[in-house]
Amino acid sequence: MITDPRTTPNTATLTAVASAVRNNAAWCDAVCRSHGVPGAVEGGVWASPRRTPPLYPDAVTLSPDATPDDVLARIDVTSPGASVKDSFGTLDLSAAGFEVLFEARWIHRPAAESAPRGGGWEPVEGAGRLSAWEAAWSGDGESEGLFRPALFDDGAVFLAAKAEDRVTAGAVAFPAASVIGISNLFAADDDLDTAWSSCLDATARLWPGVPAVGYEHGDDLTAALRHGFAPVGPLRVWLRTDG
Template sequence: MDPLILLAARENATWCDTVCRSVGVEGSIRPGLWASAARTPPLYPDAVTLDPATGELDVLGAIDSSPGASVKDSFCSLDLQGAGFAVLVEATWIAWTAPRAAREPWDEVGVEDWVAGHPDSPPFGETLLGDPTVRLLSRGSARFALHDDGSAVGVSNVVVDDDLWPAVVGEAARRHPGVPVVGYEHGEALAAALHAGAQALGPLRIWLR
């Protein structure tokens, strides 16, 4: 397995943990899994697998698996149909290992401005503003979030025209030179990211009950 997939999954889990804590929901990382026993905010999973050997019982025993629960199956290694889940999204982990740094910086915005300009955004809490690992960035109507977990930099919540993807990755490289840039996408956004030089690492699934 490409070690970048493990980096991408772990970065995504720590990002989910950061967002959840910003609204008062505390998850934890345990062997093979990040999970929250309490229901997480909309658009964020109750669990993220960190090891392909993590099993269905490991996941279901760590979360509230009532209707509305969701699981990010980072390696497409789970079968949760028997527990009432269905596949919501199939996506692809992506990474840039040596992106070119941008020259023109993006604007940093606060949580209130981010949400006011994009009412369909996830419910970020105010503590994200003071978190040194997180930057909310915009340029006109385009936006994305950066998260540094110490081993990789994640790009998420990306809302840009296709031709701005190189600028997104370039901003990540400008702020975090020499650090892998990771994320996941599907559909047209995946095609745009690959066109911007992303490496496709492997598939993931999001399950929803």
């Protein structure tokens, strides 16, 4: 088979994608376990046979060779609401009643070469402060208990900026697969550039010499690229709407 070197991912890109995918699957697994929902890896797929917490997928593909059957056989498809993170954008789940919810790009940022500035965002500690962080992240000032204190035990760090003891910006940083996964980044004033700069400074302080990964789309992706991330691969999230 003849491949076009301009479109064929190189080894470094494939490694970056694999790290981002594995890190994200580990984070999804941690969130689900914190809610008492078990998941397991089999056949190139992480999946839970029970419906997972809101905003988190029932399955995450870990290999581009995973098939629809590998995924659908391991999740609950008896009712609407099942979701699948198609980590390589290779699946077609439309015949099973799924629709594409959104498409995004995995992103990777090499470890920072310059020393972090210090100060700025700090880790949240304790259940009460975690609830306040979630209330700020939600945008409506409410905490539904999606993020639970058990996540601290799995190594999750909830970073926050504060003004007069009020959380004004933040993100989740999760170490796994030899990288730091950054997700759920937000800023009350919509200043994504300051948020990314502060977040990356904090992660460089906490995990010096470790690359950062994640996935974004739209304006959030554009902002991340301005701060040293590179897009390394596509993904899709599928949602089952057919009952």
